[in-house]
Amino acid sequence: MSSTEATSDQVSRADRLGPAEIAEVLVLARTAGDADGADPFDEHVLLRLRDEHAPATHLIARGDDGTLTGYAHLDTSDPGTGVGVELVVHPAYRRRGTGRALARGVLATATGPLRAWAHGDHPSAAALAVDLGFARARVLWQLRRPLTAPLGEAGLPDGVTLRAFRLGTDDEAWLTLNARAFADHPEQGRWTVDDLRVRLGEPWFDPAGFLLAVDSATGRLLGYHWTKVHERPGSARIGEVYVLGVEPSAHGGGLGRALTTAGLAYLRDRRGLDRVMLYVDESNAAALALYERIGFARWSAHVNYQLG
Structure with a gap:
């Protein structure tokens, strides 16, 4: 020390x-x-x-x-x-x-x-x-869902295809999209190249589970669902909706739900998991409503306190 x-x-x-x-x-x-x-x-x-x-x-x-x-x-x-x-x-x-x-x-x-x-x-x-x-300023909910329950159908919008993230090729375009998708988020929207690359180097990183929605005609990124699997001795494996974002101009077309479903199917079918979690701000009423509609339930709360 x-x-x-x-x-x-x-x-x-x-x-x-x-x-x-x-x-x-x-x-x-x-x-x-x-x-x-x-x-x-x-x-x-x-x-x-x-x-x-x-x-x-x-x-x-x-x-x-x-x-x-x-x-x-x-x-x-x-x-x-x-x-x-x-x-x-x-x-x-x-x-x-x-x-x-x-x-x-x-x-x-x-x-x-x-x-x-x-x-x-x-x-x-x-x-x-x-x-x-200290004053209670913000609440982040952890939601959970069994993957054994039906996921429902949620097809991609016309003209949109899904592919895996490509290391070294998609980094900058993803950071730009992430900043736009989370422009008002106090942490996620401020990610830098270093923030991204340190996570791409983590043992849990799986490029096949980092799903990108792209415009079929132009290749422009429109959204993404980055999944994660938590594995540690003595604990059951659990998947996570690590980050999910949609280009603001693509909102309202069902892309968010399609990406969510695709990522959950990947965790269930390709990674063999039976449960999944995610984190969402209590103030994000639209996201909470979306996740609860597709079977997520509140599991635990994480509270941010502020002073000064």
Whole structure:
């Protein structure tokens, strides 16, 4: 650990973690996720943990015997939008003030507005947020659906064909479409080439499951359904509607539903899965209604709290 300094209540601060410390944090996150039914960190944080060049502040809580009891990740990469915070406490060390000590460390360390995610909407996270003056600002729902239930029929619009993503060929065109499809989204619409390529290099990436809808005459990208499969020891495999987007000018023609159905069929028929999940903002009433019409149901909530 470099640039380490004491903060409070056995909490230390670092601007970088070594491989052994990263491994400890990942074990802690897995343990908490198994206990809570929701992983404490999103994909963005997990990717940044492995990137030694990603600007971040790490708060580490340890017991008297050196056991890692809690961790907070402060994403300082975009000062203009504030500091992103994700925090976890080991299930065996809760109700001992560790979470509050980490939260106080966050408040003492960060400058500017704070954006903190509580994955799974845990009651203790909500209580701590209220006590510290955070306001509930955004809710992200995880929806789930069995793939054993009928998917229904949803053909592609006339003049549209489906093909797989081509690495090195479709990157720039996809980023342009993604930015247009998610122009108002606080995270997805801001993806860069680096954001895309780091995911294309992940072990789970499957180009055959990255479906692109294209104009048959011009080859222009009109939409996409990027699927993902979660596989980890001790847990059942589950598919994900990782990202699904449609060119704004192509809205209203049934392309979104056709892409959704095609991706679900791929996960069921080609990957042999029996269940799938996705994430959608509570404020996106149209998307929620679409997914619920095709058999998805609300599974868990992830809440964003803001301060400043």
